[in-house]
Amino acid sequence: MNNFNYLRADDTEHAVALIGKETNSRFLAGGTNLIDRWKYNLTHPDTLIDLANIEELHQITETENGGLRLGAMAGNADTAYHPLVKKRYPLLKNTILAGASAQIRNAATNGGNLMQRTRCYYYYDHESPCNKRNPGSGCPATEGHNRLHAVIGHSENCIATHPSDMCIALAALDAVVQVTGAEGNRSIPFTEFHRLPGNNPSKDNTLRPGELITSIDLPAEGFAENYSYLKLRDRNSYAFALVSVATGLRLKDSKIEKANIAVGGIAHKPWRVQEAEDFLKNKRPDRDNFAQAAEIIMDGAEGFEHNAFKIPLTKRAIIRNGMMALNPQETQRPGAGPSR
Amino acid sequence: MKQTEKKLQYQTTLIVNGKTEKLTLPAWVSLLDALRHHLDLTGTKKGCDHGQCGACTVICDGKRILSCLTLAVAKDGSEIKTIEGVGSKENPHPLQRAFIEHDAFQCGYCTPGQICSALGMLEEGEAQTLEEIKDSLSGNLCRCGANANIIDAVTEVKANHYE
Numbered sequence A: 001m002n003n004f005n006y007l008r009a010d011d012t013e014h015a016v017a018l019i020g021k022e023t024n025s026r027f028l029a030g031g032t033n034l035i036d037r038w039k040y041n042l043t044h045p046d047t048l049i050d051l052a053n054i055e056e057l058h059q060i061t062e063t064e065n066g067g068l069r070l071g072a073m074a075g076n077a078d079t080a081y082h083p084l085v086k087k088r089y090p091l092l093k094n095t096i097l098a099g100a101s102a103q104i105r106n107a108a109t110n111g112g113n114l115m116q117r118t119r120c121y122y123y124y125d126h127e128s129p130c131n132k133r134n135p136g137s138g139c140p141a142t143e144g145h146n147r148l149h150a151v152i153g154h155s156e157n158c159i160a161t162h163p164s165d166m167c168i169a170l171a172a173l174d175a176v177v178q179v180t181g182a183e184g185n186r187s188i189p190f191t192e193f194h195r196l197p198g199n200n201p202s203k204d205n206t207l208r209p210g211e212l213i214t215s216i217d218l219p220a221e222g223f224a225e226n227y228s229y230l231k232l233r234d235r236n237s238y239a240f241a242l243v244s245v246a247t248g249l250r251l252k253d254s255k256i257e258k259a260n261i262a263v264g265g266i267a268h269k270p271w272r273v274q275e276a277e278d279f280l281k282n283k284r285p286d287r288d289n290f291a292q293a294a295e296i297i298m299d300g301a302e303g304f305e306h307n308a309f310k311i312p313l314t315k316r317a318i319i320r321n322g323m324m325a326l327n328p329q330e331t332q333r334p335g336a337g338p339s340r
Numbered sequence B: 001m002k003q004t005e006k007k008l009q010y011q012t013t014l015i016v017n018g019k020t021e022k023l024t025l026p027a028w029v030s031l032l033d034a035l036r037h038h039l040d041l042t043g044t045k046k047g048c049d050h051g052q053c054g055a056c057t058v059i060c061d062g063k064r065i066l067s068c069l070t071l072a073v074a075k076d077g078s079e080i081k082t083i084e085g086v087g088s089k090e091n092p093h094p095l096q097r098a099f100i101e102h103d104a105f106q107c108g109y110c111t112p113g114q115i116c117s118a119l120g121m122l123e124e125g126e127a128q129t130l131e132e133i134k135d136s137l138s139g140n141l142c143r144c145g146a147n148a149n150i151i152d153a154v155t156e157v158k159a160n161h162y163e
């Protein structure tokens, strides 16, 4: 563990200027991931730039197109319990509340949640090779313990998963990430924010060096009538997902008009497959149709010694969660466990 | 890791259990270590130091957080409540009474964190059903397995004082 300096940014421009000027610096939000990784000797910043004083980043506000803007520094718990999130985006609320613990959600922020890094055991062991932490050193997970690891979209260089619950709802809801940097502002569709490992697993996402997330914008449609989040894990709470599914359905005349399905715990990014959602259009929301969609979503999946079970588990979870979404009032439970 | 240059010290003010404390600290000191080592408030416990056990739970500006994953300098100006600020020997908080009555601890190591977490939960007012309460307190592990009695103690205080 190394010591570091600490600065506070006054506004977003100041934050961007500081990160450009201070060598080997990082943004600090809630600290629940950064401080943890620093203590594990995985990251060695010389300077932390605290975003806490940037008032606009803490806000949650309605947007002109009927959506909601979630400030990057708004807390995870404050977001989940925001009246408009509860009412219009209950899927997002349920994913946030299924993650970490109440204490962590009070400190953690929306921007930090997107940027949290994998929970791969080899990434966390700083003595071990890991292409994410030390590019070119190898990936012991492919031959080692890989229960928590990816079964789809992985490469020979990395089979890590992205651990977030919240991001699974944000992917399903077609959120947009707003960022700012030395070269100006950009909008990144959520499904393009995180990336697959390919030949460069050290990069988790498409944020450019020095860019700051300012907000995550939700579109107007929140699937508040028919939604469900299902999280399957080794213990009932306070554990990362083995598999999780976020489903939002728009139904009309007992048929599916629109189905958005994102899967967590199985890939380096939230997993969404357009073909499966197209398949469900104008179909009845029943087990058979969700089962066929699940086959399309998991097409090309390839498991390892300790995680091949996730492939059939994911398919069953997609079916179960589709059915749960038909009746969220009865099926949604604290911790996003399976409906009774 | 090689230190390339000398790092700075920071003036940090914390209002701990109502008392203003002025500290001079390097940035890397956690709120937990500031409380225990710099202010000699050893009620708050260090279990894992990695956010996984809840023993270090304190209430910061009205919200329960983990002091092990928090930098003290980042909380400059904040109000911190630790177990030392929750009731007293002569006049225990209802949660403290209920923990004794329900036999809600064995070794007691997790207890300060359990009580601060329960207090935070009751003040947030979001958890209502038994299932929600269990989920809301699941960030506090009890190695002795007193969980069932802890839940009984907290639900009783909720029913008698928070409804």
Ligand SMILES: Cc1cc2nc3c(=O)[nH]c(=O)nc-3n(C[C@H](O)[C@H](O)[C@H](O)COP(=O)(O)OP(=O)(O)OC[C@H]3O[C@@H](n4cnc5c(N)ncnc54)[C@H](O)[C@@H]3O)c2cc1C
Pocket: A026, A027, A028, A029, A030, A031, A032, A033, A034, A035, A036, A051, A072, A073, A076, A098, A099, A100, A101, A104, A107, A108, A109, A110, A111, A112, A113, A114, A115, A116, A163, A164, A165, A166, A211, A212, A213, A214, A238, A239, A240, A241, B050, B051, B052
């Ligand atoms: C024991 C434990 C269990 C957990 N369980 C779960 C779980 O089940 N599900 C789940 O989803 N999560 C879980 N988490 C992870 C938790 O959700 C994250 O740690 C948290 O969301 C990170 O947010 P933060 O604000 O604390 O980020 P920080 O730790 O402050 O930052 C994380 C990273 O993001 C960068 N960053 C922060 N803000 C910005 C910004 N605005 N722009 C650009 N970069 C930024 C930082 O530089 C840093 O690299 C768990 C964490 C712990 C410790």
Ligand code: FES
Pocket: B045, B046, B047, B048, B049, B050, B051, B052, B053, B054, B055, B056, B057, B066, B067, B068, B069
């Ligand atoms: S010591 Fe902070 S959570 Fe365990």
Ligand code: FES
Pocket: B104, B105, B106, B107, B108, B109, B110, B111, B141, B142, B143, B144, B145, B146
């Ligand atoms: S009473 Fe011993 S750890 Fe909880």
